[in-house]
Amino acid sequence: QRQLVESGGGLVQAGGSLRLSCAASGRSFSDYAMGWFRQAPGKEREFVATISWSGGRTYYADSVKGRFTISRDNAKNTMYLQMNSLKFEDTAVYYCAAGASHIATTDSADFISWGQGTQVTVSS
DSSP states (O other): OOEEEEEOOEEEETTOOEEEEEEEESSOGGGSOEEEEEEOTTSOOEEEEEEOTTSOOEEEOTTTTTTEEEEEETTTTEEEEEEOSOOGGGOEEEEEEEESSSSOOOOGGGEEEEOOOEEEEEEO
16 A cells, blocks of 8 residues: 655746655555646646656656656656746646656556645746
8 A cells, every 4th residue: 555645735926936846655665656636626637747666757747847847766756746936827736646657658557556646836
């Protein structure tokens, strides 16, 4: 059983930056891919970024490409999402998720453990 806890959310002005963290416990962290998803009010959950078990492969949603960076530190059992040049439309609850395998994937159905989420609010 993997437990995931997000932190680092908050209120920031447009153009600002935040760094989200996701601390994992349970099964060996380096065995599986990780991802970030988000859900804005009234909208479906959407893919943000994913990273393979080693960090060697990363994929991003077009809406965040060039502004967000996903990374992981397997020694610390922690994944990160550095968010720069934040926009109002980035406002959402951000969830970290652990994949069923070591392969990075953009499909939420391939993730089997989810955190509780952290709120990111960007003021315009």
